[in-house]
Amino acid sequence: MIEKIRDLIEKPIIDAGYILDDVMYVQENNTNFLRIVIDKNEGLINVNDCVKVNEALDPILDDIDFINESYIVDICSKEKGSE
Numbered sequence: 001m002i003e004k005i006r007d008l009i010e011k012p013i014i015d016a017g018y019i020l021d022d023v024m025y026v027q028e029n030n031t032n033f034l035r036i037v038i039d040k041n042e043g044l045i046n047v048n049d050c051v052k053v054n055e056a057l058d059p060i061l062d063d064i065d066f067i068n069e070s071y072i073v074d075i076c077s078k079e080k081g082s083e
Contacts, residue, residue, distance in 0.1 A: 016052055018039065035076060036057070045077030054073065
């Protein structure tokens with residue numbers, strides 16, 4: 001499932017000027033998250049970057065039907081999303 005999602009979202013992220021670092025589907029406190037970790041070549045990722053990527057991916061994620069459960073999309077920077 002993650003590879004299919006990654007294949008669908010990587011090009012729009014690149015087209016928006018960002019790098020797709022990781023895609024994870026995790027559960028935290030009974031809440032499911034589709035965590036999409038992004039980076040960019042110059043500078044740090046900020047909230048506006050996350051919003052821009054979210055807006056680019058929203059229609060794509062709405063159209064796919066890989067995840068049957070409810071979940072929250074979490075676009076975050078490599079600094080927050082990596083361990």
